[in-house]
Amino acid sequence: MNSESLSNIGLLKEIAELLNNETELDSMLSGALKKLIRGSSFTTGWIFFIEKEGSHELVSYENLPGSLSDRQCEPMKKGGCWCVNRFRKGKLTKASNIIECQRIEQAIEENREDTDDITHHATVPLQSGDESFGLLNVAAPNKTHFTTDELALLESVAFQIGSAIKRILLTKKEQEVALIGERNRLARDLHDSVNQLLFSLTLTARGGAEMTGDEEVKDTFKTIQGMAQEALSEMRALIWQLRPHGLENGVVEAAKGYAEMLGLTLETKVEGVISLSSKIEEVLWRVSQEALNNCKKHSGEKHILYTLKSELQSIDLKIEDRGYGFHYDGKQSLPSVGIQSMKERVKNIGGTLTIDSQLGRGTVISVRLPY
Structure with a gap:
């Protein structure tokens, strides 16, 4: 086993450890991309998430050249490109080589910031099972061809990231379900206890006002009834917020x-x-x-x-x-x-x-x- 293969194994281990410890999507993507760029021959990288309807979002990037990071990365956020279009059509299923970057080409034509001598990039889909989330793209100066080992490394990292994305999304979904369940439980408890007590207090105060002939006492009961009725309305609003019908x-x-x-x-x-x-x-x-x-x-x-x-x-x-x-x-x-x-x-x-x-x-x- 040559030194490059050993280096790649060590890098994959580092990335795997980071992914296993991360629970937030943004920090996970940023951390994995940083380790990939710093531990390989790639000098820049970026990740697109792509929705089912086709729109894409730049969710993470590392060491972008000035031509692509210009105006808060506007060149990366707008327009189409070969890799995104291929992904939308379901024709990008593995790490692909020698892709001219339309975004950099456009930057050169418009005489924008420096491109750091990057003209091409490699791309690989981020997947987990049958689900696809987006693309991982990497590039290096004056490089128009990526070796088989580089593409294999890219696919391995993309597989790890795709699995981590799936895990985090499932965890967040479980948390949302648990939160809804807790809201429903709290709403039931409030309805069965505090809500019923306030309702009883309203009836009691109204009964007290009707039973007494003393005007001061009657006014006091009416004040209690009004306050209880207001509190009951607030409680019903709170229950509705917790469990909206x-x-x-x-x-x-x-x-x-x-x-x-x-x-x-x-x-x-x-x-x-x-x-x-x-x-x-x-x-x-x-x-x-x-x-x-x-x-x-x-x-x-x-x-x-x-x-x-x-x-x-x-x-x-x-x-x-x-x-x-x-x-x-x-x-x-x-x-x-x-x-x-x-x-x-x-x-x-x-x-x-x-x-x-x-x-x-x-x-x-x-x-x-x-x-």
């Missing part, structure tokens, strides 16, 4: 049901054919909850406009009331924890949230999520 029929139906429970009327409008992933639906649902809660507490308006629209590459949600409104300056600190929470949820999946509100003219919350 109607979400199985889509976020719009869930929002309508939640609005009805709050005593609001939701005028809904859906534009385009909308099929949402669970991740997008969860964000839209939580944003809808918080926005409707704010409408109930602060707007003074019961009629809410709710529009969900499918664009070519985005899902747009607009929640509008014509209530009191408030003075909102996006440059200043956010006026409530709820708005901060909405912004963070949307930002975490690459979306944007804007608020347009004026005193006496109502509030419009607009969300745009990548689709």
